[in-house]
Amino acid sequence: MSAAVFADAAVPGLVPAGGGWAIWFFAIYIAAVLLVAWLSNRLYRSSEFLSEYFLGSRSLGLWAFALTFAATSSSGGSFIGFPALVYTHGWAVGLWIGGYMIVPIVAMGLLGNRLNQVARRTQAITLPDVLRDRFHSPVLGTTATGLIAFFMVFNLVAQFKSGSVILQSLLQDEPLFQHASRAAEGLLRSLPLTAGVDPGYLLCLVVFAAVVILYTAYGGFRAVVWTDVMQGFVMLGGVLLLLPLTLWAVGGLGAATREMAAMTPPDVVQLRLSRVDDPADERLLIPKNTWLQVTEAERVRVVRTEEACEVPAGQRVAWVGLGGDTPSERVTGFELTFAPHIERQLPQCHPWPLRVEVVSVRPYAYGAGRAGVYLTAPGPDENKWNGFLPISLAISFYFMWTFSTAGQPSNMVRLMAFDRPRTLSRAIFTVSVYYTLIYVPLLIIFCCARVLLPGWETEPDRIMPEMARLTSALANAPWLAGLLLAAPFAAVMSTMDSFLLMISSAVVRDIYQRNFNPEASEKVIKRLTYATTLLVGGVAMLAAVNPPKFLQNIIVFTGTGLSTTFLVPVFLLLYWPRFNLAGALAGIWTGVTSHAVLYAIGTWQHPQRQITAYEPGGFHPFICGTVLSLLAAVAVTWATRPPTRSLVQAYFGPPSLTSGNSRDADL
Amino acid sequence: MWAVVGFKAPAGAGIPHARTTVRLESSADDDGMLDPAFLRARREMLVVLALFGLALGWTIGFCYWLGYDATEGEPTEALSLVLGLPTWVFVGIVLPWLIIDLVAIWFCFYFLADDVADDEQVGRRDERDGPGRVAGAPREAGGPANGRAL
Numbered sequence: 001m002s003a004a005v006f007a008d009a010a011v012p013g014l015v016p017a018g019g020g021w022a023i024w025f026f027a028i029y030i031a032a033v034l035l036v037a038w039l040s041n042r043l044y045r046s047s048e049f050l051s052e053y054f055l056g057s058r059s060l061g062l063w064a065f066a067l068t069f070a071a072t073s074s075s076g077g078s079f080i081g082f083p084a085l086v087y088t089h090g091w092a093v094g095l096w097i098g099g100y101m102i103v104p105i106v107a108m109g110l111l112g113n114r115l116n117q118v119a120r121r122t123q124a125i126t127l128p129d130v131l132r133d134r135f136h137s138p139v140l141g142t143t144a145t146g147l148i149a150f151f152m153v154f155n156l157v158a159q160f161k162s163g164s165v166i167l168q169s170l171l172q173d174e175p176l177f178q179h180a181s182r183a184a185e186g187l188l189r190s191l192p193l194t195a196g197v198d199p200g201y202l203l204c205l206v207v208f209a210a211v212v213i214l215y216t217a218y219g220g221f222r223a224v225v226w227t228d229v230m231q232g233f234v235m236l237g238g239v240l241l242l243l244p245l246t247l248w249a250v251g252g253l254g255a256a257t258r259e260m261a262a263m264t265p266p267d268v269v270q271l272r273l274s275r276v277d278d279p280a281d282e283r284l285l286i287p288k289n290t291w292l293q294v295t296e297a298e299r300v301r302v303v304r305t306e307e308a309c310e311v312p313a314g315q316r317v318a319w320v321g322l323g324g325d326t327p328s329e330r331v332t333g334f335e336l337t338f339a340p341h342i343e344r345q346l347p348q349c350h351p352w353p354l355r356v357e358v359v360s361v362r363p364y365a366y367g368a369g370r371a372g373v374y375l376t377a378p379g380p381d382e383n384k385w386n387g388f389l390p391i392s393l394a395i396s397f398y399f400m401w402t403f404s405t406a407g408q409p410s411n412m413v414r415l416m417a418f419d420r421p422r423t424l425s426r427a428i429f430t431v432s433v434y435y436t437l438i439y440v441p442l443l444i445i446f447c448c449a450r451v452l453l454p455g456w457e458t459e460p461d462r463i464m465p466e467m468a469r470l471t472s473a474l475a476n477a478p479w480l481a482g483l484l485l486a487a488p489f490a491a492v493m494s495t496m497d498s499f500l501l502m503i504s505s506a507v508v509r510d511i512y513q514r515n516f517n518p519e520a521s522e523k524v525i526k527r528l529t530y531a532t533t534l535l536v537g538g539v540a541m542l543a544a545v546n547p548p549k550f551l552q553n554i555i556v557f558t559g560t561g562l563s564t565t566f567l568v569p570v571f572l573l574l575y576w577p578r579f580n581l582a583g584a585l586a587g588i589w590t591g592v593t594s595h596a597v598l599y600a601i602g603t604w605q606h607p608q609r610q611i612t613a614y615e616p617g618g619f620h621p622f623i624c625g626t627v628l629s630l631l632a633a634v635a636v637t638w639a640t641r642p643p644t645r646s647l648v649q650a651y652f653g654p655p656s657l658t659s660g661n662s663r664d665a666d667l
Numbered sequence: 668m669w670a671v672v673g674f675k676a677p678a679g680a681g682i683p684h685a686r687t688t689v690r691l692e693s694s695a696d697d698d699g700m701l702d703p704a705f706l707r708a709r710r711e712m713l714v715v716l717a718l719f720g721l722a723l724g725w726t727i728g729f730c731y732w733l734g735y736d737a738t739e740g741e742p743t744e745a746l747s748l749v750l751g752l753p754t755w756v757f758v759g760i761v762l763p764w765l766i767i768d769l770v771a772i773w774f775c776f777y778f779l780a781d782d783v784a785d786d787e788q789v790g791r792r793d794e795r796d797g798p799g800r801v802a803g804a805p806r807e808a809g810g811p812a813n814g815r816a817l
Binding site for chain 2 (some may be wrong): 023091095098101102104105106109110111113117162176231251253255256257258372373375376377378391393396398401403421424425426428429432433436444529574575577649651652653654655
């Protein structure tokens with residue numbers, strides 16, 4: 001313990017990221033979210049429970065609809081992963097995210113009005129309702145329910161973990177938080193499930209999960225939507241505050257871009273660190289992200305460690321992974337190659353009596369030593385010889401962002417919930433502007449971050465909190481950092497709550513009510529719904545205590561899996577009168593299977609068996625799977641009997657109830 | 668070539684094309700038998716796809732033309748800036764992004780169905796008598812038999 005304190009005290013810059021304010025903003029935020037849930041629960045007394053709880057009685061107005069859509073689609077990735085990518089690969093990431101310019105129009109316009117019409121005609125509450133009723137097929141409904149539940153449970157576990165990790169990284173330097181996690185530590189050791197789990201992570205998980213589960217279970221769809229609206233404004237506010245602060249700190253965007261044009265990527269280095277003073281009784285801990293100057297080089301060389309290491313008591317050499325299976329004397333890090341950065345970071349180098357040797361140098365696979373590489377596509381890359389974003393991958397991502405967003409069941413449910421066509425059209429415009437105001441500034445902010453904060457290649461996921469800290473410190477307003485840091489956890493929460501609700505609607509509505517007990521009383525349904533939401537959330541939280549590794553890969557796997565499964569069948573059942581049940585089942589199963597097979601191949605090829613996509617010709621399994629699913633659905637439909645005339649009439653025929661309508665004029 | 672594709676986008680070039688497509692298809696389906704609300708939704712869907720194609724063409728075209736450095740990174744050439752952004756980012760990403768926002772004004776406020784359909788839908792909702800019932804869709808005897816295929 002004493003050694004750790006010694007090391008921590010000596011490392012410059014370990015000030016709480018939010019200047020102590022992050023924790024208070026978090027608390028205020030939680031209180032507001034719970035208040036919203038309480039308010040929306042009061043609404044149930046006046047309306048039909050199931051439709052209200054899972055669909056907000058189909059009465060979402062403009063702001064609720066637009067912001068719930070935007071907030072659900074932008075998860076923690078938008079505020080942690082995306083900034084990290086921009087920081088690491090430069091302006092080329094603008095092309096990577098470029099598909100988002102058309103996402104609102106495609107994701108809401110492609111299915112929107114039609115899905116809403118059909119769901120109203122059949123009084124569908126969930127997506128499996130729509131599939132099942134369209135073909136009068138319980139088989140199809142149950143298949144859809146099963147697949148949604150399967151993907152979403154995995155996704156929920158991963159989201160819980162990512163939420164807790166983000167929360168922890170935001171709060172880790174807060175004294176109050178450190179006290180609390182130390183207090184929790186003793187309690188945790190005594191429980192079998194939690195032994196060996198980081199108490200800080202667990203504390204975040206429990207707080208985070210408890211809040212999300214509570215407000216989702218208590219408030220239902222309307223609470224989820226209203227908190228999404230709040231979260232949407234928090235995210236927008238955070239970005240729009242950070243942009244001017246950053247531009248001011250960097251001296252204008254032109255200056256930043258000009259400096260980036262001269263920049264060269266860092267080299268990946270292996271270091272050997274050894275003490276030059278007498279071996280001490282205390283061990284020496286060298287945290288990750290420590291700046292060090294290479295000893296006895298002909299020129300000034302500055303490196304930064306990527307992993308924590310430790311000089312054991314009585315020894316000289318620093319080890320990585322002591323206590324693990326494979327301790328090593330090689331410490332991985334990055335070496336700055338851009339002269340102005342070297343000069344600027346030199347005073348930050350730690351004055352420990354350490355001898356720092358560079359054992360090996362591995363330049364970036366693409367872009368090493370080339371000025372201007374951060375300004376152009378495909379962008380520098382540590383591992384890929386053809387750069388971060390070859391053109392085929394850029395096209396692939398453009399398709400993926402737009403159509404996989406359109407294919408998300410959680411988004412489709414929102415399309416079933418708006419109150420009237422005018423809301424949809426206003427919402428598409430609102431979300432278009434919203435995404436412009438989120439993604440373009442984020443791109444600019446984190447390109448500037450390259451100039452302001454060199455060397456975070458060691459831990460790029462921290463770049464958002466670090467920028468919040470730096471800019472608010474420069475603006476002399478530490479409370480601002482707390483506000484800025486609310487954006488990422490708002491983003492995670494708004495995604496998790498809607499997934500949780502999707503699963504519980506699948507269980508209560510699609511499995512229980514429609515298969516076992518269609519006549520269940522409202523009271524029974526109500527109790528069952530609360531219980532299911534709590535139970536599903538609780539189980540996901542327990543699973544996240546010892547979560548699977550490779551988190552982001554699981555999130556991408558389940559997200560693209562859902563869209564590969566549902567985009568084509570839902571699209572065709574809405575727009576193609578000839579489409580039939582066999583075609584729908586063929587589309588669903590071809591989509592799931594091809595997506596799963598491509599992932600299985602990729603995972604099998606990966607040296608560590610990490611969940612990875614196999615991408616034939618640079619195209620993600622989502623794209624391959626969707627194309628195959630479309631071919632299969634169309635081919636099987638043509639090969640089998642057409643649907644009965646009355647079924648087609650029911651969905652595509654003119655409404656018999658209304659008459660004298662002159663809407664044909666605009667066709 | 669890319670420029671030609673690109674400059675059409677703000678004018679909303681997709682509409683006439685989409686209209687033609689709707690007419691061709693709907694004549695095959697026997698127009699009179701189809702719900703006007705469905706036809707309108709389908710027309711919207713085709714315009715959405717056309718807009719997607721134009722946006723994709725513009726972004727990928729300009730970025731590929733101006734953004735990819737095949738020239739071993741000559742910094743002087745890379746350093747042409749517009750508003751502090753690299754030129755290719757401005758022309759290939761930020762500009763179309765802003766244009767799409769403008770197109771969205773046309774698309775959302777002048778093209779998409781407005782509340783004409785409201786009365787109809789509200790009226791329909793009143794006719795329904797409970798969750799799960801498929802209104803206007805009488806149960807088929809035995810249902811579609813080909814569902815057993817799987």
